[in-house]
Amino acid sequence: MFFKQTASVKLNDPVLQNALKRAKGKFVDGRALGVAQIDNWEDIRTYAAEMRDRVIANLDAYLIEFEKNATRRGAVVHWAETAEEANAIIAGIALKNNVKAVTKSKSMVSEEVALNDALEAVGVTVLETDLGEYILQLAKEPPSHIVAPAVHKTKEDVAELFVAAHHKPRLTDIAAMTREAREELRGRFLAADMGISGANFIIAETGTTLTVTNEGNADLVTTIPRIHCVITGVEKVIPTLEDFATLIRLLPRSAIGQSIANYLTLTTGVKAPDETDGPEQMHIVLVDAGRTKLVGSDMKEMLRCIRCGACMNHCPVYQNVGGHAYGWVYPGPMGSVLTPTYVGIENAGDLPNAATFCGECQVVCPVKIPLPDLMRKWRERQFDRHLRPIGERLAIGAWSFVVARPALYAFATRIGVRIAAWIGGRSGQIHWLPGIDGWTKGRDMPAPQGSTFRDLYARRRKAA
Amino acid sequence: MKVGLFVTCLVDMVRPNIGFATLKLLEDAGCEVVVPAAQTCCGQPGYNSGARAISQQLARKVLAEFKDCDFVVAPSGSCSGQVKVHYVEDLFHDAPDLGEFKKLAAKWFELSDFLINVLKVDNLPGEYAGTVTYHDSCSGLRELGIKSQPRALLAKTGCELAEMNDAEKCCGFGGTFSIKLGEISTRMAENKCVNIAASGAGAIVGGDLGCLLNIEGRLRRNGDDRTKVYHFAEVAAGMVGAGGETGGKMVGK
Amino acid sequence: MSARDNILARIRTNSGRSGTTGESELALARSVIAARTRGPQPSLARHDPVTHFIEECGRLKTTVADVADLSSVPREVARYLAEGSLPKAVVGWHEFAALDWAAAGLAFADRPAQGDDLVGVTGCYCAIGETGTLLLLGAAATPKATALLPETHICVVRKSRMAATMEDAFQWMRSEIGEPPRATFFVSGPSRTADIEQTIVIGAHGPYRVHVILIP
Numbered sequence: 001m002f003f004k005q006t007a008s009v010k011l012n013d014p015v016l017q018n019a020l021k022r023a024k025g026k027f028v029d030g031r032a033l034g035v036a037q038i039d040n041w042e043d044i045r046t047y048a049a050e051m052r053d054r055v056i057a058n059l060d061a062y063l064i065e066f067e068k069n070a071t072r073r074g075a076v077v078h079w080a081e082t083a084e085e086a087n088a089i090i091a092g093i094a095l096k097n098n099v100k101a102v103t104k105s106k107s108m109v110s111e112e113v114a115l116n117d118a119l120e121a122v123g124v125t126v127l128e129t130d131l132g133e134y135i136l137q138l139a140k141e142p143p144s145h146i147v148a149p150a151v152h153k154t155k156e157d158v159a160e161l162f163v164a165a166h167h168k169p170r171l172t173d174i175a176a177m178t179r180e181a182r183e184e185l186r187g188r189f190l191a192a193d194m195g196i197s198g199a200n201f202i203i204a205e206t207g208t209t210l211t212v213t214n215e216g217n218a219d220l221v222t223t224i225p226r227i228h229c230v231i232t233g234v235e236k237v238i239p240t241l242e243d244f245a246t247l248i249r250l251l252p253r254s255a256i257g258q259s260i261a262n263y264l265t266l267t268t269g270v271k272a273p274d275e276t277d278g279p280e281q282m283h284i285v286l287v288d289a290g291r292t293k294l295v296g297s298d299m300k301e302m303l304r305c306i307r308c309g310a311c312m313n314h315c316p317v318y319q320n321v322g323g324h325a326y327g328w329v330y331p332g333p334m335g336s337v338l339t340p341t342y343v344g345i346e347n348a349g350d351l352p353n354a355a356t357f358c359g360e361c362q363v364v365c366p367v368k369i370p371l372p373d374l375m376r377k378w379r380e381r382q383f384d385r386h387l388r389p390i391g392e393r394l395a396i397g398a399w400s401f402v403v404a405r406p407a408l409y410a411f412a413t414r415i416g417v418r419i420a421a422w423i424g425g426r427s428g429q430i431h432w433l434p435g436i437d438g439w440t441k442g443r444d445m446p447a448p449q450g451s452t453f454r455d456l457y458a459r460r461r462k463a464a
Numbered sequence: 465m466k467v468g469l470f471v472t473c474l475v476d477m478v479r480p481n482i483g484f485a486t487l488k489l490l491e492d493a494g495c496e497v498v499v500p501a502a503q504t505c506c507g508q509p510g511y512n513s514g515a516r517a518i519s520q521q522l523a524r525k526v527l528a529e530f531k532d533c534d535f536v537v538a539p540s541g542s543c544s545g546q547v548k549v550h551y552v553e554d555l556f557h558d559a560p561d562l563g564e565f566k567k568l569a570a571k572w573f574e575l576s577d578f579l580i581n582v583l584k585v586d587n588l589p590g591e592y593a594g595t596v597t598y599h600d601s602c603s604g605l606r607e608l609g610i611k612s613q614p615r616a617l618l619a620k621t622g623c624e625l626a627e628m629n630d631a632e633k634c635c636g637f638g639g640t641f642s643i644k645l646g647e648i649s650t651r652m653a654e655n656k657c658v659n660i661a662a663s664g665a666g667a668i669v670g671g672d673l674g675c676l677l678n679i680e681g682r683l684r685r686n687g688d689d690r691t692k693v694y695h696f697a698e699v700a701a702g703m704v705g706a707g708g709e710t711g712g713k714m715v716g717k
Numbered sequence: 718m719s720a721r722d723n724i725l726a727r728i729r730t731n732s733g734r735s736g737t738t739g740e741s742e743l744a745l746a747r748s749v750i751a752a753r754t755r756g757p758q759p760s761l762a763r764h765d766p767v768t769h770f771i772e773e774c775g776r777l778k779t780t781v782a783d784v785a786d787l788s789s790v791p792r793e794v795a796r797y798l799a800e801g802s803l804p805k806a807v808v809g810w811h812e813f814a815a816l817d818w819a820a821a822g823l824a825f826a827d828r829p830a831q832g833d834d835l836v837g838v839t840g841c842y843c844a845i846g847e848t849g850t851l852l853l854l855g856a857a858a859t860p861k862a863t864a865l866l867p868e869t870h871i872c873v874v875r876k877s878r879m880a881a882t883m884e885d886a887f888q889w890m891r892s893e894i895g896e897p898p899r900a901t902f903f904v905s906g907p908s909r910t911a912d913i914e915q916t917i918v919i920g921a922h923g924p925y926r927v928h929v930i931l932i933p
Contacts, residue, residue: 008647019914026915043757051756054749060728060738061746073899079721131921132912148912155914178910178918185922190832205750206897216908216923219865223900234724239750241897245883246756259773260848262908263923266901274857276829278899288724296731316634320651354645356638356652357512359606373554379514392513392644400510400518403473404525406502417477429684438646443653443681446478446693453471453480457487457499 003350006325016152020322023151027313030257031364037259038249048250049368051243052304059295062204062237063286069207073269075282086287087118090196090229093283094124097227099193105211105218106130107198108146108307109231109287111329112342115196126196127188129217131181138165144323146330147255147309152322185217195221195279199232200307201247202284205240206268209284212251214262222267228279230267234286235294235303247306250366254308290342299374302337304367311361311371317354326351333361333371340378349387352378395435413452421450467495468533470526470572472540473505474673475695482673485701486539486575492701493583500529506543511550512639523551527561527568535582536572539697540672541604544574549607574604575697576613576671585620590702592623596694597665599656599679600632601672614671614696621699628663630655637678653682660691667692669699755884759847766846766879767931773849777906778919779927786932787873791821793930794838794871798823801926803869809838811858813873829860830867837867837924843878843886844929848905851929852886855900864904870924872904874931 010016035041055062067077080086086109094102102119104126110116116126116137128137132150136143138161143149150158155174162177163170166184171177197218199209209230211218222228238244244266252258271278294303312318312332323331327348330338336351345352352375361371382388383396402409424430424447432440439445467490471483490497507522526547530536538544548569556565579585596618604610618625636642636652643649656679660668668691670676680693698704718726725738734742761769774781784793790813798805807818808826818825830837839859841851851872855861864870880886883903890897908923919925 004645004647007645011647011651023915026911037761038759039761040757040759044759047756057732058742058746059732060725061742063725063728064738064743065746065750073896079719079724081720081723085720129922130912131910135912148915150912151915153913155916158913174913174916175918175920177913178921182920182922186832189922204746205753208897208901214908215910215921216865217921219861219902220922223861223865234728239746240753241887242753242755242884245887248883249756249759256911259776260850260903260905262777262905264850264903264905266897266903267899268897268901269899271899272857275855275860275899276857277855277860277862286724288720288727292724292727292731295728296733316636316652316655317645317648320648320655353641354648356602356634356636356641356649358602358634358638360602360634363606376512376514379512380516381514383514383516388513392640396510396513396515396518400515403505403510404518404521406504409504413477427684429681436643438643438649439681441646442650442685443678444684446677446680446684448478449480451480453476453483454499454501454503456480457483458501 002327003325003354006327007321010321010325015154016322019152019154020319023148024313024319027256031254031310031313032257034253034257034259038253044246044249045366045368048246048366049304051238051246052367055237055239056235056295056300056303059234059237062239063234066202066204066207066237069204070269070284071207073207075207075269075284078283078285080285080287080289083113083289086113086231086285086289087115089285090115090231091118091122091124093227093229094119094194095122097194097281099124099227101188101192102126102194102196103129103189103192103221103225104196105198105213105221106133106149107196107231108329109198109233110196111143112289113287115231127185129185129189129221131178131215134181134185135161142324142329144331145309145312146307152324189220189224192225194227194229195225196229196231197222199230199236200251201238201244202232202236203241203244204237208266208268210244210264210266212248212261212264216263219263219265222265222279223277226279227281227283228267230284231287232285233291234288235291251306251308254310254364254366293341298377299337299341301369302341302374304369305334306367308366310364310366314360314364316358316360317356333375337371337374337378345378345381346387349382352382410452410454414455417448417452418450420448423447465495466532466534467497468530468536469497469499470503470506470530470536470538470543471499472538472543472673474677475539478677479673479695481703482539482695482697485695485697485703486537488589488701488703489575489579489697490537492589493579493585498533503529506546508542508546509639511546511555516555520555523555523565527564530568534571535578536568537575537578538572539575539695541574541601541608541610542672542674544572545603545607547572574608574610574671576617577608577610580613580616588617588620588700590621590700592621592699592704594667595624595626595665596667596669596699597626597628597660597663598631599635599668599670599675601670601675602634604671605632610671614669617696617700618669623699626663626665628659628665630659635675635678637674639674642678649678650682653678657682657686666690667694669694669696671696758882762847762882764846766881767876770844770846770849770879774906774929777849779849779906779929781929781931783931788816790873790930790932791816791818791823795821795823797871797928798836804835807836807838808834808863808867810840810863812840813838830863832866834867836869836871837863838871838873839864840873841878843880843889844874845880845883845886847882850903850905853902853904854890854898855902856898861900861902864902865923868925869928870926871928871930874929876931876933
């Protein structure tokens, strides 16, 4: 069980635990302050959820409209059913245009499809420019969070990586490290042949793709090179510029508590003949890779997701184990729903079970995705397909048999609680019981009183 | 006014005192309380394990057992959430008898909500001199909005309430999660215990026995035998005091 | 069947519809788009836009100066650069070329910024009060590079071009120029990152500082 084993390692990693604690304070407190600025937060959430639902219910029409407008403005729209197709399209564009160096701003879809590997395989160098992604590229590690990818790294880790990569004296100050990264990357931004970005949203009304960033790297990636390639999921389409204005009130606040992100970059088409900035070619790759499976399904609400990361920031399980335990691109509650969708529940069976259903994710989701309900649906599918371990299935089977039969239940519980009370002894605590050492390894089990309420109540009534 | 007591499987098996405390609170407030004898479980453990069929079967059993009651009261946010939210919005959402489940949900109340908002009790039997801190169980809080009601009950007992950090944060119980992912669950319980200690309270009070057993189990394993662990019903009914904790002296033996 | 056909077909099948996307569905999407409905507006949107803009700039670490008119701009730029011990050579948008930079002791280059320019002076299409945001529309005479590449970005903002909200800004844009140009760039403060230990650092790949000069 990948999740359980990895989680165990992470729980016992003091450096990671420190990083998670720090991140939790910033993200959770930050979001609360951001939300407090908006007096009608709940109204905006409700509106945004409905807007996303309406698009998903008519998704083909909005995508066609987007494609029409983007094409009219000079972009080329490509469609990719699978990760392989997406990579082939983009590698093809690179090869056709003699691209040697690519700069890239953060894109979770590109992580999904492993785009960097596909480009390196055809001789194209890819430079991640988002600071967190750059750090991870140097470390050869995957991101552990969708908004703050290097949240698990300490500044000492970063200092080491920079020394090895930049061959400059070791730094201790975070601002100095950031400055060094800027200086190292600036020349490479200016020399890139192609820039690849994701798209936080795409707008049907205008054929626009857009990024929401703070560093300025997405703008350097998409303004300077002669070719701009956008890779994004088909569910990212929204109807109008006004809808973007609504969503942007929700996104940065939910993610990190900012009232606005530093750079909202709406890109529509290619550069005009008299412009000095901008790409000559604009390619937009719309990726399916499992998304359309959710359309019309009992998990369609997941398609509303705007990738803010609030769910994982507030998830008490994520807060304790971090993102790598989730095994793939998307961690936390949203990952527990999406990863089984994209890679199959039989390959990601741990994830929907990595939750207590506390519900905090649903409370903070800016588009009201009922994440616990969706994780529960995955558990139902596992149950129906007998995918859970045999011990669990037998336990549920036995419980189901007894709990539906009051007389048998009364009999079994009467005996069970008496035995358990006896085991608890004078301390009233049970230190170990077969089958529940998941509990008793770290906790005592308070012993039952020794008789059931029903028996005591019946006795009391008889005596009365 | 006939009030059915849904005692909950955990209370029934592990801490009947909480059931008697609930009974006392309701009867003292003037309710005629009935306890359907064949009740077992609301179905939540099966529901959260993905076993829909048994969940629906148990739900129909609950519906039938409490049919004649004007109200149903349970000393648990999670069982009440199962009935009021999940029966209606999921399990029977497309069923022909959805109307019956809506009626059940409408007459079903978590205990503190019933006492404060329906019965509007003034006085409580219990008096408690001391400082307590309150743990907001997830289902009660987020599915049913149970937040001020238990605190209002505690205020009436005279105790002092010292709010802990992250009172609303999950304690790590989560039903079978506490066993299946025990290490993470234990860490979450430990985090809760740290917050309890930092609050300075001598007792932690809550509204769901699953949470309370989880927290108590971690406290005791940590060697903390002093911090009391109570269901608010026990405090409000005056069934705890010096030396008492969940369990203590058995009532009604 | 192309990937496009397959994806659209799968969407339709899963939505319970058959065939290919028909006129009625496209018409529905178009009518929603044409309606341009605004979402719920927070009360922030009703604050005085200029006042609120200045408050938000404070939060974003954008410095703000208020001067009498356009001709005062070079003097204010010189003051700001001297105060920060910043270089006296600026590159800027054509609309400011005719101002008296020499009198302010500054060199003004009327061309788009390049990689090693340190100070860029731009205007903006409009500003947005709700969020302290500058909206720059890229065009030959208003290149985005001048706001993005230099370490210092100075932006002249006309108070008469202060929109209350982003929706208002979009409405202006539609009525005045129709569709968005290729580069529609919203800038809110100097660049920043918190990717190392969640510690906020002002100044990442974009400018280290943004200075707004308000004119009537």
